[in-house]
Amino acid sequence: MRIRVGDAIAPAFEGVLAEASPTEAAIAEVDLNSRSVLRRIAVVEDPMAMALSTDKSTLFVAMHRSGHVDRTPFEAYDEAEEHDISIVNLADGSAETIRSVGTTINGLLYDEDRLLVA
Numbered sequence: 001m002r003i004r005v006g007d008a009i010a011p012a013f014e015g016v017l018a019e020a021s022p023t024e025a026a027i028a029e030v031d032l033n034s035r036s037v038l039r040r041i042a043v044v045e046d047p048m049a050m051a052l053s054t055d056k057s058t059l060f061v062a063m064h065r066s067g068h069v070d071r072t073p074f075e076a077y078d079e080a081e082e083h084d085i086s087i088v089n090l091a092d093g094s095a096e097t098i099r100s101v102g103t104t105i106n107g108l109l110y111d112e113d114r115l116l117v118a
Contacts, residue, residue, distance in 0.1 A: 015032045015033050016038065017030050017032060018050060020043075020048060021040070022047055025043060027047060027050070027059070028040050039093060042095065043088065044083050044084065044085065047062070047086070048063070049106060049118075050108060051109055051110040051115065054112070057091060058087060058089060058090065060087055060108050061085065062084060062085050062101075062105040062107075062117065063105060083098065084098055084100060084105060085097065085105075085115075
């Protein structure tokens with residue numbers, strides 16, 4: 001498996017890491033030992049920044065170009081369908097979203113019980 005430089009990667013835990021796949025609006029859980037994709041989980045469009053909760057049960061995934069519905073040279077999308085952050089339950093792969101956090105999200109940090117957004 002090849003992971004391009006510049007792809008967002010969440011910290012590895014127990015030999016598994018999460019890699020953002022902007023072209024698929026998904027993350028891939030990758031087993032570092034076998035170098036194989038364990039599963040893909042649908043998340044926000046254009047995923048970039050990620051943060052793992054302290055207990056490693058939740059992965060937060062932010063949309064990089066939030067608030068920019070004109071995605072030249074790509075097709076624009078409906079702003080009403082835009083969500084800024086996916087909250088992924090790593091146990092079952094389910095995800096819920098937070099709609100309006102900001103624009104051009106470059107980083108996330110989970111600290112104690114707070115999610116900091118840059």
